[in-house]
Amino acid sequence: MTDEIRQFLFESLTEMQYSTDDIVDDTTLGPAGVDLESLGLAELAMRVEDRFGVRFSQDESEKFAAMTVSEFCDAVAERARASSAT
């Protein structure tokens, strides 16, 4: 599951015109790393919600900025598991 999310994240970032060349698992999504700004985070949230059938509140999606790639993938996977369990 996490690998699938990771692949989807990289595809999304590429479509959003972010370079993925230097992104590794411990790269943060926000200013210090990928440099997703507020609308970029919103678009990423929109994409994962659609793809994996999950929901993130605005507070949660804004916290993506502080997450690393692996933390983000784990969070989405965790939410997907929780969603499918309910």
Place this chain on the structure above:
Amino acid sequence: MTSVAVTGMGMVSPVGTVVDEVFTSVCAGRSGLSRPPPAHPLHGVIEVAAFSPAIDPASVLPATEARTVDRSIVMALRAARDALADAGVEVGRDVDAHRVAVVVSGVGGLATLADQAARHSARGRLGVSPYLLSGVLPNMAAARIAIEFGIRGYVSSVGTACASGAQSIGEAMRILRAGEADMVVCGSSEAPLFPTFADAFGNARAIARDWPDPTTASRPFDRRRNGLVLGEGAGVFVVERPEFARARGATRYAEVLGWAATNDAYHPVTPRPDGSSAAQSMRLALRDAGLSTSDIGYLNAHGTSTKAGDAAEVVAIRSVYGSGSPPVSSTKGVTGHLLGASGMIEAAISIMVLRKGLLPPTHNLDDPDPACDLDHVRTVRTAGVRAVMSNSFGFGGHNVSLVLGS
């Protein structure tokens, strides 16, 4: 009243991207009108349009934001960059960021809105970019100029359709005269070349058609004129309080001596036939400049090549100037009609008239309409001119007149 100094000009137009090139084109009759190329969305929609050079959005914005930014904003950013460079200004170094204003206008990013509406129809919610609003709202050209160049004073736009460029210069003058800024970045940018907009103009019978040679389709004041030619482009000026420009050693192109705006209060799109409100705009602009009709050595007409619009403007000009009409031309025969941005391109052309002593002709004015009797400039004339007038009118009945001087 106090004049203001024009110290920088930047533009994107169908006939050039620097003012000398634009002026050479309008004097030489080098047309910016062409058939839409096969790859353009307007191919097969309208017969002729005035296209400006392509600009890569990523050349003026981060690539991540460039995906959903309308071309009008891209052109505005390019023109603003060129205008500030032309004026030799770096905001924060040469002028306090809080003492700079921006008034850059236009109808907004309607093409991008239409594209996103189509995506929404096809894909639903997920078809719509979260960047849509920041890429299409009518204030975003001004706002993004402020962001890009760190301008922190008054930032706004005016919505007066095809009069918005000229009015932005007027509003800049108002701000500078009020002492609210030392410098204003003012202008207009328009990107109306997409099918919905073109069909709206066409269905309103406002678009030129049935011209075998596309370069002959825009023919202001000509007996056979049958509509305007839609165009795209941007013009941005840097204007300053004269004392401020002098103190920083800026080179002045010209001065804006006066301006005025009136409304027809008649019809949303049809001009008042007696031209009385347009005439009042011209009179008030002259009064604002402290000049009389005999001081005006050239008038750049709005002259879009529509039947009703050109005729009403002629009535207005004649009622103001009587038999002493200054030489008049409409440069839209070459440039097409860039909506609000026309006012900027035409103000730039008017400034070049002051500087070069050459009056550009009305291209395609082969057979002047007897209802449009004026002192038409039909071939380039040489004339020492110290003051000029430029008219811009817009849907909604907006009339704006600028008076510029050397």
